[in-house]
Amino acid sequence: MTVIDKIYSYFDREPDLKVLFIFHDDLLAVDLAEAAWKEGYRYVEFKGDWFTTKYNLDTAWANDKVILYFQQESPLQKKSLQETFPLMDVLIANMEYHHQDYAAYMQQYGLPATMTTFVEKNIRQLQSDKMLRLLQSYYADKSISLDIAARAFLSLYMGQSRVLDWDNLILRVLFQGRSAERSKQTDFYVKLRNAPMVKKALDEKLESIFGCTVDDNTEVKVKRLIETFKYNAIIQNLAPISADDYKGYRINDSIALQQMNRILELALSHPKTAEALAEVIDELGTDIQDDNIIRWYGVDANYYYITHGLCLPILRTLMENTLMDDPKKVMGRLEELMVKHCDNGEISAVMDYDVLVARYYECALSLGSITLNQPDDYIEKYQNEYYFIDQLYRQSMECFYKISPTIVLYEAVQKVKQNLDLQYAKLCNRINLEWMRCVKEAGGMTALHGLRQQDFYDSLIKGIQKKVVVIVSDALRYEVAQELIGKLAARKHIAHLNAGIAMLPTETKFCKPALLPHRTLRLYAEVDGTQNMGVDNRILDTMDKRTEQVDAYRQGAICVDYKTVAEYEQTKNREIFKHPLVYVMHNTIDDKSHGATAKDIVENCRNAINELEMLVHKIHETYNVTEVYITADHGFLFNDQAFEEKDKHNVTEAALEKSSRYYLTQSVASVPGIVKFPLAEVSSMEADGVYVAVPEGTNRLQAPSGGYRFAHGGASLQELLIPVIVSRQERENTKPSVGVMVLDRNLSIQASRLRCKLLQTDAVSMERKARTIRVALYHNDRAVTPVKEFVLDNTDASLDNRKILVDLTLNQNVNAKVLQLKAYDVTDDLNPLIKENVTNNTLIANDFDFD
Known part of the structure; x- marks a missing residue:
């Protein structure tokens, strides 16, 4: 009931x-205020207006059954209150609610005898609807206990x-110490004081873990707890040193550390909650000064947990002293x-940037x-290694511009x-x-073996008898295409990246039209003196001309232009991609x-x-x-x-056309x-006596x-080497998944925590999903730790860059x-991919000697 x-x-x-009449029962008052009363019943919380x-009892409420709640003790139970209780006559004429x-x-709930004192002391609160x-x-399955x-x-x-x-519960007690939670904290401790046995249970639990409990005599009741929590979270892996002024906070009991680490x-x-933890440590843990810990133990110490204040000097030291010389x-x-x-978000951006730079x-x-032997060696080297230099530089720039200029580390990041x-x-x-030296020594660009841009249509497209789409992405550098391949690998399409050799000059007005079918290419001088290229004696300077x-x-x-395809709805695009050959001109980069x-x-x-990833997917899946x-x-x-004028090469000889x-x-x-090359040799353009000159x-x-x-x-190499991606639709994704293994051996738990490395054994590719x-x-x-999920989708060819750091804490x-x-x-939750024994050293005492 x-x-x-x-x-x-x-x-x-x-x-x-x-x-x-009902007297002084906070929990019951909440139940009564929230109740939906039957017709004819009226609940009134007395506000002091006798x-x-x-008057209302005699008039407006005369026909109602009134439940009248007072935030005071009962005058019937405490006779000294009767003379100052103006409604004493009404109380005597009616009834008082008794628990x-x-x-x-x-007896009603079949509670064990061990709970007798607790029930006797807290009977009123136990009978509130919310508590019930x-x-x-727990009453139903007989699992109730004093702890519960x-x-x-x-x-x-x-x-x-x-x-x-x-x-x-303990985490919430700690979080209530934040200034933003101070009103909740006050309300919590008002209620707690009315339940001494509950407060004792909380105190005993806190004492067993932190060696201290809340200080109810201060406004900030959890300051000592936060200081203990912060200090031990940071230094528990480290042997104490005599210089450490905070060692009185140290917890040496391994079971207590295990419980603290779970929290x-x-x-x-x-x-x-991670943000709330950082906030309460910043507010209440300042007496445990991060600068002192760094001064005593150093930036290279194996700290268990790293606060914002510790992270800053560690990051600064890495950036200023180690990044270039020891990136690993x-x-x-x-x-x-x-x-x-x-x-806190901002530091994460700095760390992401530093990883890419490293x-x-x-x-x-x-x-x-x-210094390589043949020009072809440079082409191969760029495809396998050199491109990664360009890619990491670009990606690091992308990451750099996500870092807020207001962050305290910004000056170090800028350096x-x-x-x-x-x-x-x-x-x-x-x-x-070195590349140009090798090309010159080999006799020029004719020494290169590979697909020439001007042969693209005849070599790759002409013989295809079914529908085909060619996407020409202006300035799609090879390294950018390598990243695109990684994105496409996540789809069920099969794509491969090869390299082609662009014409010289590597300029849009020459190179792009050369990708279209043609018989002849010819250098033309425009009326204003600028140079252009005729394709079968026509300047293809509009989309209509290119279609013709x-x-x-x-x-x-x-x-068609990419913007046209991007803006059209599905029906119109279906009509476009019904054509036997479609060239899509994509110009986002250039x-x-x-x-x-x-x-x-x-x-x-x-x-x-x-854009290209989505476009390729739609062309395959939606437009068949x-x-x-x-x-490109x-x-x-x-x-x-910034390129100062003094850093730019000054050309004084006569030029038909000049660019940077x-x-x-x-x-x-x-x-x-x-370096000068005959234009006809490096572009197939008919241009007698014209040379293209490029910086070495x-x-x-x-x-x-x-x-x-x-x-x-x-x-x-960055300008000349162009990507050639071939993507074919695969109806079923039959690729096997990448593998995974544990890199560490003799795995063991220290202070309730296991840290180890997994290896994604294969890169995500067109062969592995x-x-x-x-x-x-x-x-x-x-499971005795949180179950953590990891997505193994790394496309990096380097094993070192496919490592995954796993951090598990016993809960x-x-x-x-x-x-x-x-x-x-x-x-598949039946067949584990990894099953390795782990020694539980948490049960071993963690006693250190002072030096």
Whole structure:
């Protein structure tokens, strides 16, 4: 029977009863205020107006059955109150609500004798409807205990609708210490003081873990708890040193540390609670000064948990002292920081940036000699290794521009970027100087073996007898296409990336039309003196002209702009892709990058990747085209540096046309720092006596046209090597999933935590698809840590970059000395992919000697 039902029973038993008085019961008052009363019943919470209340009882409420609640003790129970209680006559004429006798309550719910004192002391609160709802299932299955009852009271005081475990309760007690939660904290402790046995249970639990409890005599009641929590979360892996002034906070009991770490893991398991943890530590843990801990133990110490204040000096030291010289060490340290640091978002962006920069330096240091024997060796080397230098630089720039300039580490980040800009520029220049040297020694571009851009249609498209789509993405650099391949690999289509050799100059007006079917290409001088290229004696400067050109070689073929396809709805696009051959002109990178900021350039590349991935998928899936080719007219050079006039190569000889990376000339004279090629030889254009002159490395020329951060037209590997992607539709995704293994051996848990590395054994590719796994520690078949999910979708060819750091913290008490690390595919929870024994060292005492 609920409290409300018991109140109704008073009136049912006593037909003449008009007013039922209820005195001082906070939990009951909440139930009464929220109740939906039957017609004819009125609930009134007395607000101090005696006259109005008595008047209403005689008039407006005369026909109602009134339940009248007072926030005071009963005058019938405490006779000294009778003289000051103006409604004493009404009370005597009616009735007072009485709670059930505790013995009857225990008998009704079959409670064990061990709970007698608790029930006797808390009988009024136990009879509230909310408490009954919380405990009903425990009463029903006879699992009720003093521990559950205490947790039920604490849960109710915190406004919860279920009985929380101690870890959740303690975390909420800590979080209430925040200034934003101070009103909730006050209300909680007012209620707690009225339940001494519940408060004692909480105090004993806190004392067993932290060696201290709440200080109810202060406004900030959990300050000592937070300080203890912060200090031990940070230093528990470290032997104490005599210089440590905070060692009095140290917890040496391994079971207490295990419980504390469970609470820490719980806080870090969700972004909202992780943010709350950082907030309460920042507010109340300041007396445990991060600077002192760093001074005593150093930036390289194996801290268990890393606060914001610890993370900053560690990151600064890595950036200032280690990043360029020992990038592998930096990546390992950053992996640890990402796991141990309760991130506030901004620091995460810095760490992401530093990882990419470290990977860049690691890649650069591993290149070995850049002096190769044949020009083809450079083409192969770029496809396998050199492209990654360009890709990491671009990706690092993309990450850099996500970092807020207001962050405290921004000056250190800027220095890292300045060094990277300089080192990347030097390395690109060195590689391309060697590349041009090799080409010259081999007799020119004719020494290269590979698909020539001008042969694209005849070599690849002409012989295809079914529908085919060719996407020409302006300035889709080879390294950008490599990233696109990784995105396409996640789909069920089969795509392969090859390389082609662009014409010189690597300029849109020459290279793009050459990808269309043709018989002849010819250099033309426009009326204004600028140079252009005729395709079968026509300048293809509109989409209609390009459509006429392709239709002449394959009836019904068309050219369309990507924007047209992107804007059209599905029905119109179906009509477009019914044509036997469709050229889609995609201009996201080149169209928006000339003269743009570095931030815009990298964003343009990202947008291009996303647009092309979706376009290819739709062409296959929605428009039923099985053959899709993606290529580019040229690549580009990219450096986020200002190019001063003094740094630009000054060309004094006569030129038919000049840009920042090439000029056309009829002069055969040798020019320092310039390489000249016969235009007909490097482009197949009919152009007697015309040469294309390009800088030997990555220098820019003084030219009327701007655009020095983003530039093309020259013969660098980045400009000249173009991607050729072939994507074919596969109806069923029959690719096997990538594999996974544990890298570490002799796995063991320290202070309730297991940290180990998994390896994604295969890169996601056209041969292997991604896999999602669930990982946890198990005792028998029961998970004793949170089950964490990892997506194995890395496309990186390097094994080192496919490592996954796993961090698992026990969230249950386990007495077993040996547990198991298991990893399951999300589609199969019966057959583990990984099953490794783990020694549980948590049960071993953690005693340190002072030095």
